[in-house]
Amino acid sequence: MRTRTLTATTWLVLTTLLAAAPARAQAPASAPAPAGQASKPDVDPAQETIRKLNAYVGLLNRTLRAQESLSRYQSWVNMKTGPTGRERIIYGLYGLYDVRGEIAKAEAATAQPPAMPNLDGAMTRYIAAYQALAPTITEAEGYYERQDYRADKMEQGKALHAKLAVAGPAFLAARAQVDAALRVEKEKSDALELAAIEAREGRKARWHVANVMTEARKVMDLLPTDAKPVVDMAAFEAALGRYAVTVKDLDGYSAANPNAFHVFESRPRALLGKLREFDAKLAKAKGDARRGAGRDVTWIVNDYNTMVSTAQTATTFSR
Numbered sequence: 001m002r003t004r005t006l007t008a009t010t011w012l013v014l015t016t017l018l019a020a021a022p023a024r025a026q027a028p029a030s031a032p033a034p035a036g037q038a039s040k041p042d043v044d045p046a047q048e049t050i051r052k053l054n055a056y057v058g059l060l061n062r063t064l065r066a067q068e069s070l071s072r073y074q075s076w077v078n079m080k081t082g083p084t085g086r087e088r089i090i091y092g093l094y095g096l097y098d099v100r101g102e103i104a105k106a107e108a109a110t111a112q113p114p115a116m117p118n119l120d121g122a123m124t125r126y127i128a129a130y131q132a133l134a135p136t137i138t139e140a141e142g143y144y145e146r147q148d149y150r151a152d153k154m155e156q157g158k159a160l161h162a163k164l165a166v167a168g169p170a171f172l173a174a175r176a177q178v179d180a181a182l183r184v185e186k187e188k189s190d191a192l193e194l195a196a197i198e199a200r201e202g203r204k205a206r207w208h209v210a211n212v213m214t215e216a217r218k219v220m221d222l223l224p225t226d227a228k229p230v231v232d233m234a235a236f237e238a239a240l241g242r243y244a245v246t247v248k249d250l251d252g253y254s255a256a257n258p259n260a261f262h263v264f265e266s267r268p269r270a271l272l273g274k275l276r277e278f279d280a281k282l283a284k285a286k287g288d289a290r291r292g293a294g295r296d297v298t299w300i301v302n303d304y305n306t307m308v309s310t311a312q313t314a315t316t317f318s319r
Contacts, residue, residue: 055109059102069094082161085154092144119181129174133167205260215243224289231287264314267307
C-alpha cells in the first residue's frame with residue numbers, strides 16, 4: 001500500500017524554537033578578582049542552553065531533507081514489496097545536503113553544559129541513524145536520476161530498497177525521539193525565559209511576545225506530520241485554547257498601549273483564526289489530516305514562521 005504523504009512540518013517548527021526568545025540582559029559584572037588571581041568570565045546558563053539547543057536545531061533542520069527524501073520514495077514505491085520497474089511514475093529520491101558542519105557542532109554540543117541526558121543521548125543516536133541512512137539515499141538518488149533501472153531491470157533498485165527499508169524506519173524513529181526530547185528541554189527554557197522577563201520588566205510588551213510565541217509553538221508541535229497524520233484532538237484543542245488566551249491578552253495590552261509593538265500585533269490573531277478553521281476541519285475528519293485538512297498545514301506553518309520573524313523585532317522599533 002502506498003503512503004499518502006502530508007506536508008512535513010517538524011523542521012519548520014524546530015527552526016523557530018529559539019528565534020523568538022528575547023535577548024537576555026547581561027549578567028551583573030562580578031567583583032574584581034584578588035591581585036594575582038585570574039578572573040573567570042561570567043557564564044550565563046541561559047545562553048549556554050540556547051547555544052546548545054541551537055546546535056541541535058540546526059542539524060535537525062538540515063537533515064529533514066532525509067525525511068523528505070524518504071517520503072518521496074514512499075510516494076511511488078510499495079514499501080512491502082519494493083520497486084519493480086513497472087511503476088506508473090518513478091520519482092526517485094531527493095538528494096541530501098552537506099551536513100558535516102552541523103553534525104560537528106551537534107556532536108560537540110552533546111558534551112557541553114548544561115547536561116541534558118535524554119536529549120544528548122537521543123541526539124547521539126540520531127546522528128548515528130542519519131549517517132547509516134545517508135549513503136544509501138545518496139546512492140539511490142543517483143541511481144534513479146541516471147535511470148539505471150532501465151538498464152539493469154531494477155536489480156540495483158531492489159538491493160537499495162532492502163537497505164532503505166531498514167535504515168529509513170530506524171532514522172525516522174531516532175528523529176521522533178530527538179524531537180520529543182528537544183521539546184521537553186525547550187519548554188523548560190521557555191518557562192525560565194518568561195519568568196526572567198517578568199522579573200526584569202513585568203508583563204509588558206516583550207513578555208507578551210514571548211508568552212504568545214511559547215503557546216503558539218506548543219500548538220504547532222501538535223500539527224499532523226507524515227509520521228503522525230492523526231492529531232490528538234483533545235491535546236490540540238487544549239493547546240489551542242491556551243494560545244487563544246495569550247492572543248487575547250496581547251491584544252488587550254496592545255489596545256491599552258498603542259505602538260507597543262512593531263509589525264507584530266496582528267500576526268498572532270491571524271494565525272489563531274486559521275488554526276480555528278483547521279481545528280473545525282480536523283474535528284469533521286476525526287483528527288485524520290489525510291482526509292482533506294492536511295492541505296492547510298503548509299499555509300499555517302508559513303504564517304507561523306512569518307510571525308516568528310516579526311516577533312524578533314516586535315518591540316525593537318516600538319514607541
